[in-house]
Amino acid sequence: MDLLSEVIRTVRVGSATGRVIRQSGPTGIRFPAFDGSGIHILLRGSCWLITEDEEPVALRPGDVVLTSSGAAHGLSRVPHPLAGLPLVDMRPLPPAPGPFDFEFLCGCYQLQHGHAPQYLRVLPDLIAVSPDYAAHPELRALVELLKADRSGGAQMGAGATLPALLDLVLVHVLRQWHEQQGAAGWPDTHDPAIAAALREIHEHPEQPWTVERLSEVAGLPRTAFTRRFTTEVGRPPMSYLIGWRLSRGARLLRETDAPLSSIARQIGYANEFAFSGAFSREYGVSPSRFRAGQAAVRGQEAASGTG
Template sequence: MDVVSDAISTVRVGEPSSNRLRVSGSWCVRLSPYEGAGFHVVLSGACRLFPDGGGDPVDLGPGDVVLLPHGAGHVLADRTATEAQARRAVPFETVRDTDVRRPGPGPDVELLCGKYRLDRSRTHPLLAELPQVVHLPHRVGDHPELRTAVDLLARELDERRPGGCLALPSLLDLLLIYMIRAWMARAETGAWPAVLGDPVTTAALRALHSDPAAPWTTDRLAAEAGVSRATLARRFTTLVGRPPMAYLTWWRLTLAAARLRATDAPLATVARETGYGSPYALSHAFNRAFGITPGRYREASGIRTS
């Protein structure tokens, strides 16, 4: 596994959902804050996004993609809408899966609007530092894999071919990965694009994420990265914000929480998979980090064991 894949897989819950929205003329819809991540793909036409909190409106054109990684509330409206009109937006749910036709100038607009369900109780810092709105404009040659995913999504929606019920959520998952990759490639701020651009830190992270249960030490990890212990500790701590072994402890407990939340595996199995020598050792570390025992955490997640 790699950091981006792990960061997504540990917080993702269930399958993404999506709706197609066709609008024309004068229109304005509000999307409430959501415990997950939202996205919009402009399949045709142009529109405007007003983020909650008074941020500048974002103009969206054909082929543009926008990700709201923290589920922030926002308004979608026609390209000529003002902030005053945005404050009078109608709830998105009232127009879901319907055509909104209101008299007025301007071309038709077609969007793919969707949500990813995420559990934010243990969000990886890579995802936590994403901005409230990630706008990825359509430009010829920019992020071709993202453009291909958008084109494939449009075709699946247009043609309703056999297997579409499986193809659509898979393409939506792929879209999330490509959106995050595209942000990392063009980000001017944030620690994690720099982290994953550093070969030493990347090698260490790849080793930890590939086998988190291994008996890692700083010396062993430094050998894996091909540098001295002091060099690894300095570069890793500076870029990631915590020493290698502290990151490993945090990541092991994050994985344990994900296993407890998603499976009914015995605690001994979870402990073994996450590098703890016994269920007691895992319980002690888990309770110290989460303020709750693994059993109670699992019960709160709705998982029952026999």
């Protein structure tokens, strides 16, 4: 079951932004908490990943930081309290000229409503990965393409290329982190019973699933299934099911013109009213307003050509 593909499909319910940032001086910059997910790729120099509660993590060129669900963090040339770092200016500015201590790519999916996709939400808030570029030269090529895309200012087609490049980089980084961490590092499961239930939820969200039906798919007693599913995935079965249905619904609202009644049926709701109520509780906005907001973002991206 390729859960990475499902992650990427649901990440893009927000707008993609990115730029190259160059930093000099003894300290660094701070990224406030935000609704979304993002990555940093260190291109030159060395720095430290700074968080509120954890020890600083040393980064070297090529290292990647994944912000799975928008946690506050910073990058600094020397270890430094997070609160003391100046806030970053995330306007689409060209890279600063002149000498610098470290340079990195910054890209993110900014969400207007709701939360980061649930598979990213159950990951650690911040993940540092040292990719094996020798074994995966395609990742280095993607980084170079992303750097060129973000270093040249506004270009024709940039609004389309940035999300595609971020998608591919995120897939490679998550896959390598998963390989480095093993089963304990990823919310996917090596438990065949739970994997069977997840597969059915992902492939057939329209089915009238209950804990009883899912436990039958898994071949487990209901209580044992609920306990193992919650341990493996990080959420109880029905909570996960609702989250997955609504993530799929958000993607369909963004990517299609299908009527609400059709989307409701595709993701397991009896009618558009049931879907609208559940969606509004999760995202804080009605499906219609969500769709209109997403269309406005895409229009702005197309007009600016900057992504």
